[in-house]
Amino acid sequence: MLMHEEIPLSLYVHIPWCQKKCPYCDFNSHTIETNLPEARYVESLIKDLEWDKKLSQGRKINTIFFGGGTPSVFSSKSIGRIIAAIDNLIGISPNAEITIEANPGSTDKKKYGDFFSVGINRISIGAQSFQSKHLDSLGRIHSNKDAKDAIKAATKAGFNNINIDLMHGLPNQDIREAKEDLKIAIDTGAKHISWYQLTIEPNTEFHSKPPTLPHTDELADIYDNGMTLLSNQGFEQYEVSAFTSDKKPSLHNLNYWSFGDYIGIGAGAHGKITTREGDIVRTLKSKMPNSYMERRDKNPRNKKSVPQDELITEFMMNALRLKNGVPWTYFESRTGISQSVISERVINLQNQGLLESSMEQLRTSDLGYRFLNSILERF
Ligand SMILES: C[S@@+](CC[C@H](N)C(=O)[O-])C[C@H]1O[C@@H](n2cnc3c(N)ncnc32)[C@H](O)[C@@H]1O
Ligand code: SF4
Structure with missing residues (x-):
């Protein structure tokens, strides 16, 4: 949870x-x-x-x-x-x-x-x-x-x-x-x-x-x-x-790259929030300034839960942009998904020298950082 x-x-x-x-x-x-x-x-x-x-x-x-x-x-x-x-x-x-x-x-x-x-x-x-x-x-x-x-x-x-x-x-x-x-x-x-x-x-x-x-x-x-x-x-x-x-x-x-939460206000702003119930939702506001301002007396927010496969992709897209990556524990604690769901893909990438084999830190190797897009395609 x-x-x-x-x-x-x-x-x-x-x-x-x-x-x-x-x-x-x-x-x-x-x-x-x-x-x-x-x-x-x-x-x-x-x-x-x-x-x-x-x-x-x-x-x-x-x-x-x-x-x-x-x-x-x-x-x-x-x-x-x-x-x-x-x-x-x-x-x-x-x-x-x-x-x-x-x-x-x-x-x-x-x-x-x-x-x-x-x-x-x-x-x-x-x-x-x-x-x-x-x-x-x-x-x-x-x-x-x-x-x-x-x-x-x-x-x-x-x-x-x-x-x-x-x-x-x-x-x-x-x-x-x-x-x-x-x-x-x-x-x-x-x-x-x-x-x-x-x-x-x-x-x-x-x-x-x-x-x-x-x-x-x-x-x-x-x-x-x-x-x-x-x-x-x-x-x-x-x-x-x-x-x-x-x-x-x-x-x-x-905070974005470490998959933290954020509220987004203003025209076209989006947010990502972990709810008390342990669900992750995305919010999105009306894009055009006039329609955003016209809706000011009603709830201007569109809200939707993020499915598991999208969560994995988004987490990896953010975390691996960081040169030093993020602690491995963030994967479970910030997506709610067990690490075992991606372990086979991770081991393959580690064997190819694209991800570091550290148990503490999820990060690319120097080689992997140069081919970041190919790594992200696997998620
Ligand atoms: C929202 S804008 C920044 C602030 C301010 N509006 C300005 O332009 O001075 C954010 C930054 O994204 C970068 N940027 C915007 N469009 C880009 C593009 N097509 N390719 C690469 N960088 C871009 C620019 O460096 C820009 O400063
Ligand atoms: S159009 Fe506006 S936001 Fe975009 S780069 Fe130019 S000044 Fe910045």
């Missing part, structure tokens, strides 16, 4: 607007047309949280993540109001990690200090690149200088837990340029870098009008050179795209 009270709880808050939609992005984000319905959306979020309050079942929230979209388009007053409502309705653990995503082009840098004073203690800055021609080709609204200024402003505002989002494999990018972006990010003093390879997603402008991307072998060279640079500069990879130089991983993402 799953013991829900032993499973850590996080909260995700989705803010679905951006100043301008980027051509590569398939997140649930929409260009701000005329007026941002900020006050109405905040009311809807609080209503949503009132419904989901019971999912916490006595647990406090350990991490909060304001994601988007671009949550930093909201005022610090609104963000502070949401944090206060979370604390009132559910309760926030002391020293909880509270992150906000910020786009250097759409945030008045003075706001950073205000975000800090309403309780945000980690900021994730979407720099993407520090080179004008790449920022242009990505359709970003900020300049190279804006990105650097945003990082300086965050430091000045008091943040000592800063993440920089960078992408690589950009249209016509070469190895030198990709390394230069990493060097600049490292030189800012930020202790966390998320380094994503640009992917062309369906339903994006880049999908209908594909840009010229580097060839496969160039992409591999960019990746290998970037990994060497990060490692030489003391940045440890702890997840496929996440690197930290100061043992400052994203605690919020670690």
Whole structure:
């Protein structure tokens, strides 16, 4: 029987607007047309949280993540109001990690200090690149200088837990340029870098009008050179795209990857919850901002139990993304499924040298990490 009270709880808050939609992005984000319905959306979020309050079942929230979209388009007053409502309705653990995503082009840098004073203690800055021609080709609204200024402003505002989002494999990018972006990010003093390879997603402008991307072998060279640079500069990879130089991983993402529980509020947000009865359920909110806000007086939540085979796949997809994996005990304690159900597959993968044979820790070998997708296909 799953013991829900032993499973850590996080909260995700989705803010679905951006100043301008980027051509590569398939997140649930929409260009701000005329007026941002900020006050109405905040009311809807609080209503949503009132419904989901019971999912916490006595647990406090350990991490909060304001994601988007671009949550930093909201005022610090609104963000502070949401944090206060979370604390009132559910309760926030002391020293909880509270992150906000910020786009250097759409945030008045003075706001950073205000975000800090309403309780945000980690900021994730979407720099993407520090080179004008790449920022242009990505359709970003900020300049190279804006990105650097945003990082300086965050430091000045008091943040000592800063993440920089960078992408690589950009249209016509070469190895030198990709390394230069990493060097600049490292030189800012930020202790966390998320380094994503640009992917062309369906339903994006880049999908209908594909840009010229580097060839496969160039992409591999960019990746290998970037990994060497990060490692030489003391940045440890702890997840496929996440690197930290100061043992400052994203605690919020670690909870997802370790198959912890999370409540998701906001348009299109999903949650994963272990119930008192030992069942694991998924929740999903209306995707479009208007329909989400219109439903604010009714329960906006769709809820469904997760079948056993999906639970196994999801657990493995999350846990094995972590370089060090997770304790083996998490498999039973967080899915409710006996380890014996997967033991034959695990032994086969261990015999092939793709999974470590440790009895304590479920993790890939170095070889297995390079072929993560082939391992995941077995689950
Ligand atoms: C929700 S967005 C971040 C915050 C903010 N809206 C911004 O763009 O500055 C999360 C991150 O995902 C990454 N991302 C988005 N679309 C991507 C794609 N198609 N391929 C690779 N990374 C992508 C970007 O690095 C982006 O900063
Ligand atoms: S990448 Fe960020 S700013 Fe661009 S559309 Fe997506 S969420 Fe908005």
